[in-house]
Amino acid sequence: MARQARALATRQAVLVAAAEVFDERGYAAATMSEILDRAGVTKGALYFHFRSKEELALAVIEGQGVFISGWTPASDSPVQNLIDLGYAFARALQTDPLVRGSIRLTIEHGSFTQPQLAAYQGWMDTVRELLEHAREAGDLHPGVDLTAAAGVITGAVTGIQLSSQVLADRQDLVQRLSDLWTLLLPGLVQPHALARLSVAERA
Amino acid sequence: MARQARALATRQAVLVAAAEVFDERGYAAATMSEILDRAGVTKGALYFHFRSKEELALAVIEGQGVFISGWTPASDSPVQNLIDLGYAFARALQTDPLVRGSIRLTIEHGSFTQPQLAAYQGWMDTVRELLEHAREAGDLHPGVDLTAAAGVITGAVTGIQLSSQVLADRQDLVQRLSDLWTLLLPGLVQPHALARLSVAERA
């Protein structure tokens, strides 16, 4: 058991190091050597836990799923939950290497075709669900197409995140998210619901 | 002169092939061999025109600048021009390999650090300028922060484009842009200006 704990620790070290390198360099430019160095592990250890570079990348992408499933809505307002989810995601991007890495791998299409489609779809489904609840609560404008709105929101958040990463190393991500909601909410929710929302980040 | 024309043709063939491969595979995963094959050119020819892979990539990125400088506003409404610019960009993404390739290289940070920053900034400046004109025309809500709005719009368009690429090979890009404006404009422009705008694509 103590032995297994040690194994789990090296596996985790490899996973985190891989996520970091994938995040910084992308899949193709990331080298196993750098992952090895950063994890403080040898090749044999790595290939004992992961059979190939691709399997390692897929394992990193799983980290994203963990984040989604670990998040629970805190408010009774669906739209507020949507906003909060965005900020939770932003914070995870700033702190959790696994989320950072999985995002880059997800955005980088072509390396492996299926998983990132599923990841995108997962986010869109979550957003769509929150929007449906908002509609039932009577918060949304009547004309809003929920599927279209879910696509716009996920896409916009993705892009905001990306431009923030390129321009400011994600330092201003929270501010930019707040800007996004300020512009987006008037076209989405009705005035009476809008008044009850907090656009800024909430603890 | 006839000789120079031939040289120019091979240079262009290399550039287009490189843009395609960079678009499909990304910088690191793109190989010179594939570019060579697709261009129908030998290594010597390529390295006569471009001294390295990186220089080739930078040349592809230039194509984006050509697109920006080649576009001219057609409407007397600044916001309408903003919308139209988005659609022009979308069309270019669907048809022009150089624009496609340069976008992927721009989004893919880390390979070379400076140029994509400039590209982003160029877009944001253009958007900001149009927003300033819109403010002078009295079309915008008074409270709108122009810099923040420009950041949100460029980021959102980037993300919309990306998710459309991953999910639908950019087939639904125009539709998604229309969805974006539908949600975004109410928070940006005043009702009287909103009524005069055409959210859909215009010929």
Place this chain on the structure above:
DNA sequence: TAGGATGCCTACTGGACGGTATGCGTCCGC
């Protein structure tokens, strides 16, 4: 029509990369 420049071709090189083979220490079950 000589001769240099332009534009391109082919064969090659050195290095890095992902992955493997094999071996060795350590701990756990019996």
Place this chain on the structure above:
DNA sequence: GCGGACGCATACCGTCCAGTAGGCATCCTA
């Protein structure tokens, strides 16, 4: 207290890749 599995270390291999060297044809100029 011992045998086997677990967990890892190291040396190595084949492949592929960006880039180079040097030659050669075609054209432009004089």
